Amino acid sequence: MxxxxxxxxxxxxxxxxxxxxxxxxxxxxxxxxxxxxxxxxxxxxxxxxxxxxxxxxxxGGAERYLAADDYSHFGFALDSRQQVDTVAQQAELAGCLIWAPREEPYPVGYYCGLRDPAGNYVEFSYGQPLGPGSEHLPIP
Missing domain, CATH: 3.10.180.10 (2,3-Dihydroxybiphenyl 1,2-Dioxygenase, domain 1)
Incomplete structure (x- = not known):
């Protein structure tokens, strides 16, 4: 099983x-x-x-309050760095951007983070070995 x-x-x-x-x-x-x-x-x-x-x-849930160093999140892959930047710009206008776009060494890639209305963190990334365009990337 x-x-x-x-x-x-x-x-x-x-x-x-x-x-x-x-x-x-x-x-x-x-x-x-x-x-x-x-x-x-x-x-x-x-x-x-x-x-x-x-x-x-x-x-019926309580709002979540994550510590500044808590990186618990849901992850969504995007097709390009530009799409990450676009999501970050929209989130900035909506007041829910928590991590401005940034680049981290492989396998993290380029990403930004948002806070949903319940307090959960949501990451949008490009260049990870998961999601769109990852077929050619090795899994670490």
Missing amino acids: RPSLTHIALHVPDLQACIDFYEQFCGMRIIHERAGKGSKIVWMAEPGKEHQFIFVIMP
Whole structure:
């Protein structure tokens, strides 16, 4: 038996704000929603990956406050450094940029970080051995 990671479930303080964030910055969309324990439960996925990996988002969570040196995050790969810069510019305008674009040695690559409305950190990267364009890169 080999388990396969299929989803992450998050309780969030403001469901609609998190839906809006993951739609705007991550390109995710709602693929399922249902009533659940007096509220709404939402499944979100990247287009084309609905059967591979999803976020399950539910209200009722407390806002997360991560320490300045806490790098816990969700990671999304982009197709170019310019796309990382674009996300960072949009996040700066929205007031949710936490890590300005920066370059780190391989395998980290070029990345920026955002804070979602629940307090989770979300990284957008280019040049890691995962995601778009990584087929030719070795896994460390």
